[in-house]
Amino acid sequence: MTEPFLLKAESLSIHRQGRTLVDKASLSLQAGKVVSLIGPNGAGKTTLIRALMKLLKIDEGHLHIKEGLRIGYMPQKLNLDASLPITVLAFLSLNQKRDEHFFESAEKTDVRCIFERPMQSLSGGELQRVLLCRAILKKPQLLILDEPAQGLDVNGQAELYRLIAQLRDELNCGVLMVSHDLHFVMAATDEVICLNQHICCHGHPEKVSLHPEYLKLFGQQQAANVALYTHHHDHQHGVHGELIEPCNHNH
């Protein structure tokens, strides 16, 4: 791939309170590519992407970021203090002109009808939509989304996935997304990174889905059946138990 990277991390490690949260993770993000980051709960996904945006101190490794890179970020959770009164419209307009693109983005993320609501009284899904809208408003060169589908209703989820594809195609924007939705990940992303403190495996979705580490993490049945939610299946358990075990394969 000759296209220059937007962001490149070389063997990042992050330690906190004597634990290693991210262990020598390397990755690079390019314009026009959708990369998704998967992994079990507590794998360090949020930690890693926050480190990529310099929101956390990196303990080891290097991070190269293209100069002047515009990032749109949608955090996994956001606490809003009630003492600052602000409506959705005012929030979205902070440092932002209300031009055509503005209303277009609002339309796409379905927030026009809640413009006048105070931010603090939004429901979980409404807040997610507003955050998504804010993230895409600046015509970002890189979009970083932390479990964006969480809390969205079915229409919202479909719209989200459509939007990601559209942004990639129209703005040639790079996307890094954390998701637990393996179906979407496998169907619609260009590269999958499977994280479990270290990067277990990464590459094209088809390849990753056959990788032994991937199967170990998510279980063969799980990986195939997860969307069907038969609650009678016997699934393999112990993902968390394995989290603390060392990884004994090369990659």
Added chain:
Amino acid sequence: MTEPFLLKAESLSIHRQGRTLVDKASLSLQAGKVVSLIGPNGAGKTTLIRALMKLLKIDEGHLHIKEGLRIGYMPQKLNLDASLPITVLAFLSLNQKRDEHFFESAEKTDVRCIFERPMQSLSGGELQRVLLCRAILKKPQLLILDEPAQGLDVNGQAELYRLIAQLRDELNCGVLMVSHDLHFVMAATDEVICLNQHICCHGHPEKVSLHPEYLKLFGQQQAANVALYTHHHDHQHGVHGELIEPCNHNH
């Protein structure tokens, strides 16, 4: 159904700041039944269930709760202040004996390996697991879960759904769950309530999924295809636009 209700609401209405958030909702919950509450973002689901637990003031209507009802509640979001240091184990042990059932519940929700972690540093999914564990610790007679699958990894989700079925079967516990996962809702619940400020339709999953209101809310294609996440489909839009429209059918 002759079984006595655990909780019964009669035309509850909740108004805030001049808006009607919940409009004359009636429902009753019984032991051994899994009821799921669906509806678009901002439909008032969280508001309704919080009102059922008396966490919100009810403006109109009546609420009957079985005396001494033990409720297990898993909120949609939880802000933990960093100034109170507490580990997962200590949190789970508050007002709770560490007996066999305790460790069994921890095992089921996969939180044993994070017992020693401070609550404030948990990842989103880990926190969800801990909250779920706390909710089932008390052998509740009624379990109220607000988007419990949110943030859980694939194994966690499967485990959650298995757990709900098991609790219903073993403890004869009533369950009220908010979910955006229509597949699970249709497959595994006894009753579906479709909320959009007022209760649009309710009843057995098969019936609801054919109900015109349901189809109007979620869109015919959406409802059928949501899990396949083809991002090229043309989906019906405008759910939010419709939110404010009056409902002109009887129920």
Added chain:
Amino acid sequence: MSLSNPVITITNMLDLLLAPVLTGIFVALMAGPLGCFVVWRRLAYFGDALAHAALLGVALGLILSVSPQLAIVMSCVVLALLLSQVRQDSQLSADTWLGVLSHGSLAISIIAITVAGAGRVDLYGYLFGDLLAATYRDVILLGFCGLILAAYLIRYWDSLVCLCLNEDLAKVEGIAVERHKVILMIAIAFVTAMAMKLVGALLITALMIIPAASARMLSNGPGRMAVLAMSAALLALGAGMLASFHWDVPTGPSIVTAACLVFMFGKISAKVLSQK
């Protein structure tokens, strides 16, 4: 500036200092766990607001000729009740509410004092108090309060912690959240009011928050934090009193300064521990 006079004997000191020391110990023991709740519920300036409410109480007491001690306790309890009511309104954070109530009552009390023209009310006696003036009567009274407080805290510890973590969860689990919140506020207010005359609002507030803040950095559980806060308060008390003896500095400020040193020490050791 150490003592030049050799005649000061231990027995001489004992009858002067025993009551103050015992008072100090009881106050420190109560301040430790209560301070944790103060820190958890973001009420660091509750003590300050109480001092000003007390002043208002004294001023009104002068006008209505009520005894000052009674007026202080009454007005502190009223403030606590008021605050636990208004905090329902979550648009304003706790510190803002405290700020409004505290400055408001100070201003009104100054006006009341001016208008009543009633003698000299010591505006700031309540801020510093005089630990050395403690008597055995005070010791007994505080000891009694301490016992009741200890019984309450031990009995309801889990519920109180749960309430501080998340009120909604606590309510659903059947904990009488409103009642405990009010009791907790009143307990803090009552202890502060009782101790104010002796150690001053400055010292009692500082003895609540500084040891609790120090303990926070070294603890991983609420119980441990309470115990550490108690120990830190006792340590600060001892060190402060010794310093006051050795370097001839005022007792109250000396204890607060010792507490600050304990805090800094805690911060440094927490840093060292976390880097290991």
Added chain:
Amino acid sequence: MSLSNPVITITNMLDLLLAPVLTGIFVALMAGPLGCFVVWRRLAYFGDALAHAALLGVALGLILSVSPQLAIVMSCVVLALLLSQVRQDSQLSADTWLGVLSHGSLAISIIAITVAGAGRVDLYGYLFGDLLAATYRDVILLGFCGLILAAYLIRYWDSLVCLCLNEDLAKVEGIAVERHKVILMIAIAFVTAMAMKLVGALLITALMIIPAASARMLSNGPGRMAVLAMSAALLALGAGMLASFHWDVPTGPSIVTAACLVFMFGKISAKVLSQK
């Protein structure tokens, strides 16, 4: 208790009161928007901590023979820098940090004053100030500060609001979060320090938080809250000064009391409005 002397009219007093009134207006205009940031960032007791830091500055200034005004401004700025550093440590909430720093500096300054043997430093002159002593030099100085502050706030308003809402989002969007946080703290500290000598720490703090808290209840946007806070502060100033003139009560407390009345009025009208 109205004035016995009929010769004294407002016009008669104009040359005496013009500078104080202008000073008050400038302080109120600055306190409005800054107070919003104080409320948003949970710094309600910053002013109190600054007053105590100022006292420490004065005490150290006495020992090192530095001019008090300089010592006050210096120590306030140092406190602001210190606080913006330590707040990174999120284990303790803002109010706890403020409590520790404020009580600590008060205690240390009392000891410093005692040790330096520097006679009577007026502990509470800084709490009340003397608005009536303001001169035209003060007016010009404050007006100048106000202009710079206004320019900064207007230029960076959106960024500052964004920062107060969520620091992470602001950082990712390219706002220089750390720099703005420090500038904001120093601006608040500087204005407080400048105003302290004139209106006292009590009044300046109260003029920051009470109008902002009143404005919160009636506004749905940050800009509107700042403007309303400004108006509320001006209203309180005017009403307070008039009351002080009419009923012959001290000016500072009278203004604070007026601010409290504005707050109560705001609360009631917010309730009425929300029920409509």
Added chain:
Amino acid sequence: DEGKPKVLASIEPLAKIARELLGDSADVEVLLPAGANPHQYALKISDLARIKSSTLLIWNGPRLEPYLKAAVAKTAVAHINFHSSQGGKASALHEDPHYWLSPERASAMAAAMAHHLGLPEQHIQEYQLEREALLERWKTRLAGKKLAVYHDGYEHLAAPFGFEVLAAVSAGEGKGISIAKRLKLKQELKAASCLLAEPYSEAERAKLLAEQEGLKLVWIDPLAHQAPEPFYHPWMERMMSDLSGCFEDLTER
């Protein structure tokens, strides 16, 4: 009474000096209300107006009454304080600022006032005679007596009447004392039999101390809040009689 000069005194004792000297020839008013603490006071608008409209302001000086400094400058009122009446000695900075308790300084103040208002010399002479008579009467009875004071501010009273202040308890309003100081006090107070204390804010503490150390309490009202006497010398007389009463009681016992 249009033509009468208006004299404004910062505190009641100063007003007593003025009244004694001026009698009916001037209106004498007090600035601080009864109960206000002269160390810390915030001027009201009406205070400013009264200062502005007075012919002469008499006050203690910026060390005791810092809040008057700016007001004097602003209103440009004619004024006399103990500093200016003494010609502003350099050593004055480290002195006890409770000047009004000194009969000596009171008469210097009276003289300055008389000069300012253009009163005949005779007035001043009468005033000074009264002062000397007062000192005569009490000096012998109080000379060499040892007592403790609660508030540190009686240097000016002790020197002319010849009694000795053994120890001062309070370092300043509400600041509290050190343990070392308290223990030292215990030693020092052994030689004293009387404790001089003011019936103001720290009255309760003074009572407790007297009880702990077995001292006899004498209440003294240096700000003349409760004093019925309108003039300076009778007021002093009354204070001295209260003071010596303490020692006389002791000898009777």
